[in-house]
Amino acid sequence: MPRASVGVLISGRGSNMAALLYASQAPDCPYEIVLVVSNVPDAPGLALAAAEGVPVFARAHQGLKRAEYDAIIDAELDRHGVQFVALAGYMRLLSDSFVSKWQGRCLNIHPSLLPLHKGLDVHEAVLAAGETVTGCTVHLVTPALDDGPILGQLRVAVVADDTPNRLAVRVHYAEHQLYPRVLAELVKARTSPDAVLSRVRALALALPETDEKLSHGAPGFFVRGGKFFAYFSYNH
Template sequence: MARARVAVLISGRGSNMAALLYASHAPDCPYEIVLVASNVPDAPGLALARAEGVPVFARAHQGLKRAEFDAIIDAELERAEVQYVALAGYMRLLSEGFVASWAGRCLNIHPSLLPLHKGLDVHEAVLAAGETATGCTVHLVTPALDDGPILGQARVAVIAGDTPETLADRVHYAEHQLYPRVLAELVSGTTGVDAQLARVRALALALPEAGERLSHGAPGFFVQGGKFFAYFSHDHHGNGVTGLLVKASGVEEQAQLIENDPELYYRPAYFGPSGWIGIRLDRGAVDWDHIGDWLARSWRASAPKRLAAMLDF
């Protein structure tokens, strides 16, 4: 089986990049590092990547607007046929366009137990609060800072006499254990229902003016000023199915989809008569590009005309 192609973005020494890279050398690792890129041309992590035979790209961001610089990075990712992006000490806020393009496929690691202590100076904040435990979090990237769906966390005890430096050292150990495991789980699709919901959520909420609320006992995604365009369904009324419900053009297309691929598509209860289609997420590897396309299509069908054109320019 081909391994997932991962790029790592760094700005400094790249210790988490190194952890991901060395973990990828294991025979059963489901990903490979195909590019290390940086906004700092002399970042120490680039030298390590070169020494290990990994292609690198570096370009200073000064003088470029955020979206312009992200477009340069995105072009390199496309050139390297990257499928997933791992941020590892990448000290740049990403543009909304970049985040939307990589929704569900871009992850980051943060040195706290999110949602606690977002941003910088985390360890100082932990000690100032008198907390007895901290840790690290791997999450999917969304436009909000350190606010994406959580994929995994590791807990680290705070020891009497800790300084920000000593605490940071131990949290780094935990990061180096957590990040490769979560990345491997993400690319191999073995993260379970919570992670699948997180990926659906990231893709859905990356669409313009999309929101989420519980509806019909399931997480539902709607467009402001419009209607619901998707639902995440897990074992709804004991049917044992995990799937995504989106709008087809009608019952005719719904029936054709199910006839052509009954292992993937199904007619959901309650929503089926209205032309909604269920897409199974519990049949092995998920084609997340396909899911993203369906979400965008269903969003268009539900959004007011003033918004629908935003995905067509």
């Protein structure tokens, strides 16, 4: 089965992007990174991606409305055939139109155990709250900040004399383990034959006067009183 095409959005050094990229080099990885995008033209992560042979696109967001800028990014993602979008330190809120288009296929990683400690200055908040455990979360992106369905989490212990910087380093290690695994799981779930059949069924049966029955042992969809217009085969 062809690997799914992933676009990664970054604003800085792109360490999580690098984790996704190097994980994708495993022969059994179900995705490949086909584009890295940044709203910061001199973001260090762009140079790393380019050195690894990944196409990059950079465009400063200043002077553009959020929806206008996101439309530019979206067009570039489409041009490269991107199927899934991974936010990896992308420090901009996305427009509702962008989120709606990529619903269920856009994910983000956050350095806390959501729903705790959303937003910025997470490690300071963890220490100020006296937490003994923190971690990281991968979630689907929704219009609300850090509020989408949780796909996976990894716990990290808080040490007695921790500082925000020391804690951030350990949480980063955890992020680099969690993000590639969860992205791979999402891709497999969304591209498996059963998942594809479920989407085909929903689209077909939403049409008027349609029904489903087996054809040559495989699911088929037809207009009542007419011919089949869609077949589903697990072998193709």
